[in-house]
Amino acid sequence: MYDSGSLDVRWIQGFTNRSIDFVDNNTVCYKCGNYICFLNLETKTQSVFQSPGRGVGALTANGNSGVFAFSDQKLSPSIFVYVYPALHLKNELKGAAQLDYTCLALSDGGPYLACCSSLPDHTITVWNWENAEPICTQLQAGRDLISMVFNPLNWLQLCALGTASLTLWNIERSGSFHVLKSSMIDLPATDGSFVERMTPMSQTSNQPPAAISELMADSTGPNPCNRARLTPTAICWTPTSELYVGCAEGFLLLIDPESLNISVLISPTSADATPEFKGNFQGLTLNKNGLITAGKESLVHCLQIKGTKIDITQTWHLEGPVTTVKYSPDDETLLLSSNMGQIYLLKPTQSDEVVKVLDVLSGDFVTAAFLHSDRNICVSLRHSGELQLWSSDGVCLSFLSLQTEVTALACCPIALYAAVGTASGNILFIDMNKEQQPRLVHQVHLYHAAVDHLVFDQKGHYLLSSSSDSHVYVLDAKPSQMFSVIGYTVIPGSILSLSTQCISDSEEVNVLALCAGQEDKHLDGSVLTVLSLPTRSLRGPDCVDRHGCLSSQVVRVLSYKVPHPLQSCVLGISQVFAYCHERKALQRFQLPGVTDGFSSQQVIQLKPEQEVRAHLLGPASLILSPHHLWLASVGRDGLLQIRETESMEQYMELHCHSCHLGGVRSVSFSTDSHLLLTTGFTDGSLVCTNLRTKDVGAHKVKEATEYIQPEAHFLKKMFDTENPILDGLPAWEQRSLTSTEKPRVLGGPSVDVAAQDESNDTPLCAPPSHPTWLESRREAVIKEDTEQFSETKEMLRETIRQLRDSIQEMVRENDNLPEEHFNLDVDEQKRLEAMAEEEARRVRSEIEWDIVEKCYLHDVLKKEYWDSVKVKGRAIRAFHSELEVQNYPLREQTEKDLEDLSRVQDMRRLENTALTSLKKSDGAQKEEQGKEGHEAERAALTESFSTRLGYSNPYVYDQFSLQSTEQRINQIILLQDTIHRIKMGFNVDFDALHSQKVQELKRIKDRNRQIREIMQDLNMNQELWEPSLTTSEWPESLLRVNDSEIKAERYLTPEQRKEQERKKLEEQSRLAAQVDECRDKGLDDMMDGVLEVKKEDILKDIPPPEFVLTKPEIQWSEEEKKVYKEYEKKRQTLSEEREKYKKSLETEIKKLQDSIKEATERFDEALTKLLETKVRCTVAIYQEELKITYLVGSVLMEEEMRNQELEFKLKLEKMLAYKEEIGEVVRTCEEEAELFHQAYEILVGEDKVLDKEFRKGFFDVPTSMVDHLYKLFKRRPRVQKMRTQTDNNSSLFKEPHLCSSLAPDGLSKMLQAMEELDAPEKMPEGLNPTIWERFCVVRRTKVESEQKVKAKALTLAEMQAFLQRRRDEDNTAQQEIKNLSEALESLHKERNYLLMDTMVQLILKQGQVEVPATDLTSECTDFILYHRSVVDSLRSSIRTLAEQKIASMVSCKDFRKGIIQTQWEHKVMRKQIEDLGEKMRDIKMIQLSEEQHDMAYLTKRDHKSRMSKQVSIMEKSIALMKKTHLKNVQQRMKKIEQINRQAALKTKKSVVLEQRVPDTQVTVAELKHNSDATDSKVIRAAKREARYQQIVRRSNLEELARTQADELAVLWSEVERLTRKNFPSLDQLTHN
Secondary structure (H helix, E strand, C coil): CCCCEEEEEEEEECCCCCCEEECCCCEEEEEECCEEEEEECCCCCEEEEECCCCCCCCEEEECCCCEEEEECCCCCCEEEEEECCCCEEEEEEECCCCCCEEEEEECCCCCEEEEEECCCCCCEEEEECCCCEEEEEECCCCCCEEEEEEECCEEEEEEEEECCCEEEEEEEEECCEEEEEEEECCCCECCCCCCCCCCCCCCCCCCCHHHHHHHHHHHCCCCHHHCCECCEEEEEECCCCCEEEEECCCCEEEECCCCCCEEEEECCCCCCCCHHHCCCCCEEEECCCCEEEECCCCEEEEEEEECCEEEEEEEEECCCCCCEEEECCCCCCEEEECCCCEEEEECCCCCCCCEEEEECCCCCEEEEEECCCCCCCEEEEECCCEEEEECCCCCEEEEEECCCCEEEEEECCCCCEEEEEECCCEEEEEECCCCCCCEEEEEEECCCCCEEEEEECCCCCEEEEEECCCEEEEEECCHHHCCCEEEEEECCCCEEEEEEEEECCCCEEEEEEEECCCCCCCCCEEEEEEEEEECCCCCCCCCECCCCEECCCCCEEEEEEEEEEECEEEECCCEEEEEECCCCEEEEEECCCCCCCCCCCCEEECCCCEEEECCCCCCEEEEECCCCCEEEEEECCCEEEEEECCCCCCEEEEECCCHHHCCEEEEEECCCCCEEEEEECCCCCEEEEEEEECCCCHHHHHHHHHHHHHHHHHHHHHHHHHHHHHHHCCCCCHHHCCCCCCCEEECCCCCCCCCCCHHHHCCCCCCCCCCCHHHHHHHHHHHHHHHHCHHHHHHHHHHHHHHHHHHHHHHHHHCCCCHHHHCCCHHHHHHHHHHHHHHHHHHHHHHHHHHHHHHHHHHHHHHHHHHCEEECCCEEECCCCCCEEECCCEECCCHHHHHHHHHHHHHHHHHHHHHHHHHHHCCHHHHHHCHHHHHHHHHHHHCCHHHHHCCCCCCCCCHHHCCCHHHHHHHHHHHHHHHHHHHHHHHHHHHHHHHHHHHHHHHHHHHHHHHHHHHHHCCCCCCCCCCCCCCCCCHHHHHCCCHHHCCCCCCCCHHHHHHHHHHHHHHHHHHHCCCCCHHHHHHHHHHCCCCCCCHHHHCCCCCCCHHHHHCCHHHCCHHHHHHHHHHHHHHHHHHHHHHHHHHHHHHHHHHHHHHHHHHHHHHHHHHHHHHHHHHHHHHHHHHHHHHHHHHHHHHHHHHHHHHHHHHHHHHHHHHHHHHHHHHHHHHHHHHHHHHHHHHHHHHHHHHHHHHHCHHHHCCCCCHHHHHHHHHHHHCCCCHHHHHHHHHHHHCCCCCCCCCHHHHHHHHHHHHHHHHHHCCHHHCCCCCCHHHHHHHHHHHHHHHHHHHHHHHHHHHHHHHHHHHHHHHHHHHHHHHHHHHHHHHHHHHHHHHHHHHHCCCCCCCCCCCCCCCCCCCCCCCCCCCCCCCHHHHHHHHHHHHHHHHHHHHHHHHHHHHHHHHHHHHHHHHHHHHHHHHHHHHHHHHHCCCCCHHHHHHHHHCCCCHHHHHHHHHHHHHHHHHHHHHHHHHHHHHHHHHHHHHHHHHHHHHHHHHHHHHHHHHHHHHHHHHHHHHHHCCCHHHHHHHHHHHHHHHHHHHHHHHHHHHHHHHHHHHHHHHHHHHHHHCCCHHHCCCC
């Protein structure tokens, strides 16, 4: 190490949003690369804290206690706990983690920290970080964990959020013993439905084997438990210790940790879902106003949740999506952060304005560099194309979005601009004069690949670039020259690094390129190429050719070879500094002096002058400081090392980036060499480091100053000249940009960030439509040459046209010349012939290999699917129908199958022998008695279709004797042999019939040949029916290819051609050598080559006499007439013979056709019989296969039961071990609880003694004063109430869960409150101060004793609760053991029952089974087998009893006829009685009208007297009604006056109440708010009980009302009955 200097972090920038937390009310901390950044939200100032270990892993903080904790990144990492703002280390926690920690969590309820380790153990550990002791640990519990959150009200509850799971952990304790218990929360399915757990069903042995296949099919169906579940993304605890869970699918859930009940508060799939709720939840937090939610949308909502009703009370719109929301400890500040590099601040109680605190963008940095200015402004580039300007204090001044992927960056020393290389091969020039608004002023397209390196020389003459195509372009760096491309040169090999050195004395720029040789790897290079460029202008034609290539006379090239491959190098003054990854070392090479003796083709060997170890984790990058005093190196190990160039042994080192995230990508010096910029590979951080030197030699400083001064003067002069020109350049037109590189300029860090253009997803390389500079240059040269030589080209075209005509004339002339005249160039002809032969050989080889491949595939397929089949599958088709019968294809039985069959047959043979000897030992009489029944039973049990066919295996088991698995497996083997025998037997008959068909086809062919000969004699042309074998009947024909199937011409090799010609010559010689025999010639001439006279020859036409043709009939002589008559007679006889011969031939044809038809019909009949045999064989095979299926099912079921038994036994062993373990824990807890209870009793007794001894301690005080002191002795301050009010005012969450660990805190607060009561002002009057002091001491002792008793009581209660839970677990384990034992016993019974309950298959005749006539395929599982004799005897008994029953039924029928007739007569009489009674009642109930009454009255009294009496009665009634009406009117008037007085009083009261309404509304609102905030389970239970009692009372009243209604109905019916009874009728009238 270097003691004379140090490296300090000046500032750091970068934000990944992986973890951000409050450490106090105004400060947040987050991880940035290898550091922890603290950001003050009020002042926006930033501070940096470096980890004492290697890197920063997981990070968490607690703003209430000001504590933050983080883990380092190394093997066996530690957790560091610090206090903010002192940054004091509280403790280092060294756990059992081997690789890393995935997440950390701090508790609000005490000094507790939870951590989860990564692979391989995934352990969750809870620590007490004050004493660095682990409280409890759970192995294999934290797989795929994202975060953990303690319950703010109860630190004994911890919620763990995984990538797809949610687990609730409860910390149970007994004294100092703690244990973690998990509760997995079953989240709903993605559609919001709840998925129930599937309970395994026990298999029963009485299940029919026919359902085995269905059971197997059902087991492969979709399982409801495998449905996709919701993905939790955010969690938040509520004041009632419930849990809000936000899901990626847009669901919001409420979970009760006690009962694990889940309520769906927001479901985007529901029909009434509001559009504001449709999204996902990335962050949740709770405050006094409601639940704050954030998702991928740019919205933040505040939800008011009351039961199932959810209202959005407030919404904030942001610029982008928010992924994290958190409240400060004082609930005043809401922090919002996104993964795009923004942090927002919101104070809802003060304003709704969202303030952007930090805007540094996100993504990995590509590189960063300082601008050449005195303000130390730096420029950084990100992968996405974001260019940012940073001040010397790390403040983001502005940024420019280039909208393309960038790869390189270089800052010009003579003007304020930066050159940016892109992945599409462009170089962009960015003007930095306006720091708040950088702009693109120029671009040039040089490559079709990415720009790998960009570098300026130290004096700003040139800008050099390189890419993967080995082209190094030299550009003019001056803005006055518009950054023009001077030229290019090609360096052999891929370029790994590029550096420059401007030598003032020689006025040239040296360029060093590290190139990869042919033997080097992809990232290694062993060739150093040095280019020397003059600083004078390179624009003359002697410097650059027309295509832009630099002349070798101007550019001097020297090549050097190093012994070991290098990864990076940098050029110094006559020396090279390089890093060798192979040797893990920095090397320094001295370049030899340049002389004329060296040529550009010569490679000079270099050896390192100095080598030092550096960067064990490479590769590394190097850079020299501007004054060449320092050499900086960075590597994948994350280290920044600074060395002196003269002696590289000592160095300064800083761990600035994490090696776990790729280490350091780039490093650059500032102009004054006091600042360095480093960027990480994937940590997204930019680190600015101060280089502080304490003791540097004066001569070194002097040399550096002398070196810098002239260079600085030159640069200042060039800057004053070129920078104004740069500032005056217009902005590059956006239309000139490609679609992938349209810039977007944005201002400072607080300017809104717009969404990036969709063109970011376009390909990285430039499209072919945009040519590079070199392509454009070449096109221009071609165009210039075309214009310059246009006349010459026209003359050449004319000449070529003439030559073409001459050549065509010569071609026509050459057509008539012999071929020998054309062999002008024999060598060229041979070469072409050899080339053609080679091409033909290649094509022939490819065809041969293709043929070999196909032949091999043919052989493999034939061997697998044809040769391995012993009996090929074929069919027989009928002649006169579509009937087709197929045989049974059979493979050759394997040796294993034959061995198994032989073994089973030998075993069965021994068993039968033993059984026969055992039967012989029994008596003959017993054998005769059971012979008949045994034979019948044997026939019923062993008979099958295979036995009837005669193919059964004699060793097949009896179906009732299959009692073991081995016997069933042996039975399967024997049944398979039976099936094989059936198939073989049928195949024999099939082959015989197949041969018969072949013979029949031959006979048909012969007969058809005879028919054709006859038809030829008869001159008939008729198509004959000639069947043949089809491919299914003769499958071997498919494997043969006939010549007629090949359409292409056959290719013959030269050998085959020679053989064919030889055979042809032999045939010709054989024909020529034949002797001309006279006998054959005579036969041919005289008798047509035959010795016999055929019937056809006899029936030839008789030629007429010659005179018939030469003379007319009148000139014939008598002799000639006789001859003619004989001729006519012979001709008539010949005609008759011909007719007879024709009929005989036709008869012969008919006989032949009839014989063909008869033979084919007989064959079809035989084929029909074979089909019947095939059906019987198939039935027998299906029967045996069904038996095999049953047996296989039983064997599989027995095997499954065996596996299930082993599983039960394993579970039982584990449960017994767990029972033993939990029993030991219970015994230990009981002993500890008993001891603690005794100590508690002793402490309570001591506390009571203090109370009793109080008066004795003050015996010298008067009794009245002692009574007063005793009252003060019992008085206690209200500490708990005060603390509760304070907590209610400061935080949403109330007092944490009261536990024994908080007892010391409670005692200290109580003693602090007692100081007020112990003050002298509280002393009673007349009391001695010494007695008061003694009293205070006694009271304090009593208070301390009470607090100890309370703490002991809480601890004892916890221990008893823990003991009870362990006892419950012990009882649960005991019950589980009992259940497992019962299940094991039940499984044993089922297994034994399965072995005894054998499936038997019988062939039953009609009448032997009684089944429903409608269900022909009913299950036979409940059938009972009986012997036939039993059934016959039962049927005879049934017949006898049926006859007796019929006789008794006939007698009963006759007797019942008389009874029915008597009953009918009785019913007729009763109906007549009822009719008479109804008539009598109708007569009695007839009602009389008023006229009828008047008619009766007029017959007795005078009508006038009656009328006068009625008038007087009516007058009295009217007078009474008037009097009553007046009285009622007076009463109503009095009541109206009374109501008016009451209305006036009510009006006065209403005015008073209206004045009290506002106050009452305020009170009601406060009470409602308090009620909502303090709503608890007790209140809800009371409300539920009240509602239940109301429902019960209502139910009772309804029941009472129904009862009274029934009673009223009965009473009304009774009233109606009495009314009808008392109503006057005709028979009740009295006549005077």
